[in-house]
Amino acid sequence: MRSFTSFDLQYAHRFYGFRGEAQYLHGHTGHLTIEVEDSINEGVNMVFPCNEIKKTAWDVLKNFDHALVLRKDDPLLPAILGVYDKQGIREGHPQNKMKGEAFKTELATAYPDCRLVVTKETMTVEGMIKIVYELLKEKLNIVKITFTSGDNAASACFNTCNEIDRCPWCGIALNDNGVCPKCGYKKK
Ligand SMILES: [Zn+2]
Numbered sequence: 641m642r643s644f645t646s647f648d649l650q651y652a653h654r655f656y657g658f659r660g661e662a663q664y665l666h667g668h669t670g671h672l673t674i675e676v677e678d679s680i681n682e683g684v685n686m687v688f689p690c691n692e693i694k695k696t697a698w699d700v701l702k703n704f705d706h707a708l709v710l711r712k713d714d715p716l717l718p719a720i721l722g723v724y725d726k727q728g729i730r731e732g733h734p735q736n737k738m739k740g741e742a743f744k745t746e747l748a749t750a751y752p753d754c755r756l757v758v759t760k761e762t763m764t765v766e767g768m769i770k771i772v773y774e775l776l777k778e779k780l781n782i783v784k785i786t787f788t789s790g791d792n793a794a795s796a797c798f799n800t801c802n803e804i805d806r807c808p809w810c811g812i813a814l815n816d817n818g819v820c821p822k823c824g825y826k827k828k
C-alpha cells in the first residue's frame with residue numbers, strides 16, 4: 641500500500657534561453673506530492689506516518705521555499721549574487737531563519753544562506769521531479785512524485801526498495817542503531 645504527503649513551495653525562477661514568457665523572472669506556488677510504498681507496518685497499521693514523510697522531505701526541500709532557482713549558466717546568477725554581496729546578505733541575514741540543510745547533488749546545489757538553488761538543468765516541473773527524487777531516494781521508498789506549478793504539471797513513477805525498519809509503536813524509521821528516535825523502541 642501507499643502513504644503520501646503534499647506541500648507547497650513558493651519560489652522564483654525563469655527558463656533561461658526559452659522562447660516564451662517564462663524566460664523572464666517570475667514566481668510560483670508549486671505543489672509537490674510524494675508517494676511512498678511499503679508493507680503495512682502491523683504495529684501501527686500504516687505504511688508510514690504522513691507527517692514523517694513530510695518532515696523528512698521538508699528538511700531538504702525547504703531550500704526551495706521562498707528561494708530563487710536559477711540554472712548554473714544563467715547570467716542572472718552572478719548579477720544577483722553581486723547585488724546580494726553589495727547589500728551584505730549573500731552569506732546570510734539574522735532574519736533568514738527558515739533554512740534547510742545545504743545540499744549538493746549532480747542536479748542541484750542549495751545555498752540556504754542566500755535562499756538560492758543552482759540547477760544543472762532548467763527547473764521545469766519535470767526538472768523538479770528529477771531533483772526531488774535524487775535528494776530523497778535513499779531516505780524514502782518513493783514510488784511516485786507529482787509536481788504542479790501554475791498550469792504545468794508532471795508526474796513520474798519510481799521503483800525504490802530501501803529496507804526501512806519502522807517502529808512498531810510509532811511507525812517512523814529506526815535509526816542506524818535500530819532505535820526509534822521518537823519513543824526509544826529498540827529492534828531485537
Ligand atoms: Zn515558471
Ligand SMILES: [Zn+2]
Pocket residue numbers: 807808809810811812820821822823824825
Ligand atoms: Zn517509536
